[in-house]
Amino acid sequence: MEQGSLRSSRQCGRSGREPPVCATDNRTFFALRIEELADRLYGVALRFTRNRAAAEDLVSETVVKAWAHLPQLEDRTCFEKWIFRILANTFFSQCRHRREETLAAEEDEDGFSLFDRLHQPFLLWWGNPEQELINKLLCEDLDRALGALPDCYRAVVVSVDLLGHSYAEVAGMLGVPVGTVRSRLNRARSQLQRALWQQAQAAGLVRGSLDEGDAHD
């Protein structure tokens, strides 16, 4: 199917006669949108895969698929949402082959909250502790904390927090119940905030003993 539509559109655009207007428009529209979205396609692919070569492959595969399915996109104002769904689906379909890893990662993770940590009575702050921490966190800190999550947790955080997908959309793409998405997301965010807290402590951004920051509440 994909081969067929690729070939026919190429013939449309490159035949000696005047190409059909719609085909030219399609290609121009598509190339323009890809160019506009390249930063985000690559950024999201990189957060999904944590690997530059794999991210390039994922973006390339997504672009080829999107072009093949473009005639099925009825409302072009939805292009961005649509192509990121293709990207997520493509990534998830690769993940589904590695189910064991997914299951192994479903361990307990309590509801760790950075906000609660910042409001522990032994921490001395001037001003607004949350705002200070948010301002001091580097992109690298966030990237490292996100990258440290198990694949199945990172996938839901990227889908929901970065792409704005609903739980139901993610559940559909992953082929799991909505409740599973919700619980993975809760664990993922808890683990993410714990990692950020530990990094903030290691960097001296927050005072408070390392013991306190670690295991127990």
Added chain:
Amino acid sequence: MTEQERIHCDEVVASLLEYLDGELDDARRARIEDHLAECRGCFSRAEFERALRRRLQALATEPPPDSLKRRLKAILDEF
């Protein structure tokens, strides 16, 4: 609002991320919003989670390397 409809901080904390994800039905969302309008602690918590998410969302953008740009150009030229 009657006492029965009023919700407590722990209920807001438990539902806050789902609220921010836009996953609550209208009635529950309205109850959370009423609470946030009155409770400084929960309001600050919601603001913090929103701010953290905005920082995280910045990770969705990364300049593509030249190798990918060339590859995309080659793919688009094929179409």
